[in-house]
Amino acid sequence: MKQILALTFLLLLPTPLVSAAELKLASVFSDHMVLQREQSVPVWGIAEAGESITVQFANQTKTTTADENGKWKIELGSMAANNEPQSLIVESGSEPRRVELTDVLVGEVWLASGQSNMEWEMQMKADSKADIPNSTHPNLRLFAVPLTTALTPQDDVEANWTRSSPQTSASFSAIGYYFGLRLHEELGVPVGMIQSAWGGTRIEPWTSVDGFGAVSALHSEADRIRSQTPGTPAYRKSQQAHLQKVQQWTESLAHALEQNQAAPPLPPQPATLAKNHGTPTTLYNAMIHPLVPMAIRGAIWYQGESNRGDGLGYVDKKKALLASWRNAFKQPKLPFYFVQIAPYQYGEEDPEILARFWVAQHECMKIPHTGMVVTTDIADLNDIHPPHKKEVARRLSLWALADTYDQADIDPSGPLYANHKVDGGAIRVAFSHAKSGLTSRDGKPLTDFEIAGIDGNFYPATATIDGNHIIVESPNVAEPKQVRFGWN
DSSP: OOOOOOOOOOOOOOOOSSOTTSOEEOTTSOTTOEEETTSOEEEEEEOSTTOEEEEEETTEEEEEEOOTTSEEEEEEOOOOOEEEEEEEEEEETTTTEEEEEEEEEEEEEEEEEESHHHHOBGGGSHHHHTTGGGOOEEEEEEEEOOOOOOSSOOSOOSOOOEEEOHHHHTTSBHHHHHHHHHHHHHHOSOEEEEEEEOTTOOSGGGSOHHHHHTSGGGHHHHHHHHHHSTTSHHHHHHHHHHHHHHHHHHHHHHHHHHTTOOOOOOOOOOOOOOOSTTSTTHHIIIIIGGGTTOOOSEEEEEOOGGGGGGTTHHHHHHHHHHHHHHHHTTOTTOOEEEEOOOOOOOTTSOTHHHHHHHHHHHHGGGSTTEEEEOOGGGOBTTBSSOSOHHHHHHHHHHHIIIIISOOTTOOOSSOEEEEEEEETTEEEEEEESOTTOOOOTTSSOOOSEEEEOTTOOEEEOEEEEETTEEEEEBTTBSSOOEEEESOO
């Protein structure tokens, strides 16, 4: 007896922008948008295959032809910032079609991404809610990517640009709003903020499969993702291998039935990625890739609570994220400034888990063109969503102003650990970003330092400031080997 089994192969392809006959720009191009200054600016969309496309903006005229799939792209040349609203005009075809975007500015464009602390809306905390009535800023523009997932890279999202106002800022990322406003005020140019964030998400969904493949420690994860993504060659190969196993199983089943033996187990179906916001690549595909290859200046990132158990493994994942974004936007030096997650009482969880994750986040600063904001001094142990979003945004803006915009008079960070050395019975810890020396914020002796010898047992220690160093010692440790601070 033989059974015939049919396998259905699901092929998921990138979603087209629109039907091919219609002239349309990607949705990230709309009225009220900001184009990035001082970079070439890709502009893209879809039209009827083979049609000629003309784009006009700021005394530039660019032409191209839609490909066989109806897709087209041009690049505007580098432009200076411009506060004056202009029109971007696209025309196509022997039967002329025309799209005109109005109120387009030229300035700075930043991407704000991560999980809930980045997604947290202006209207959701008392201090930021109080600023909503005064949030009318004509040259601050906002674009919020809707929450959605996809197993393969998508071409577009359903969203549009708006001017900052009480009606539009209320539901926008508080950190994104304050960061953009600070840059607008400091630089005196239009600023466009793109919010693409989803509460409770891990870093893996925001990373492309090529990003995982760019980090040697994550090659196996890239292979797994490809083999489980419908439509990929690796997925088809796994399905074909499964079909062969099923054919062998049918033969074994027929033989077993003829011999009155127990039926062999059916080979398990190869795994397929789940289409949800916890699956690797799904948020990159649906919420980042539709923005590519838009010209942007940089990105800010507030995420990690959902990955806090990763320890130092998070560093490779951050490298993968940055590799995927920098490659996608064709900016190998894309500035990326992130927030070290705040202290929080995670129930009965081992309190050292968070401390180890802080170390991992600090290690991420070794990735070029990154900067980290510390929030331990403005946190609420009982609130995983600390209220002081304006201050977090200010600290992120310091990194941008100092590192991206070369404002040499700004130190972008408070003191950060640099190195340490054993000095007799003490350990001298050096700090960067402390040119004028260290000081105790409340004027009291330093606390929460611990020191350990070769046995690894830590004891409370005294800590004394010496310029930009802290000298740590304990009568219980004659030959110190390790030192830590706030390790809880």
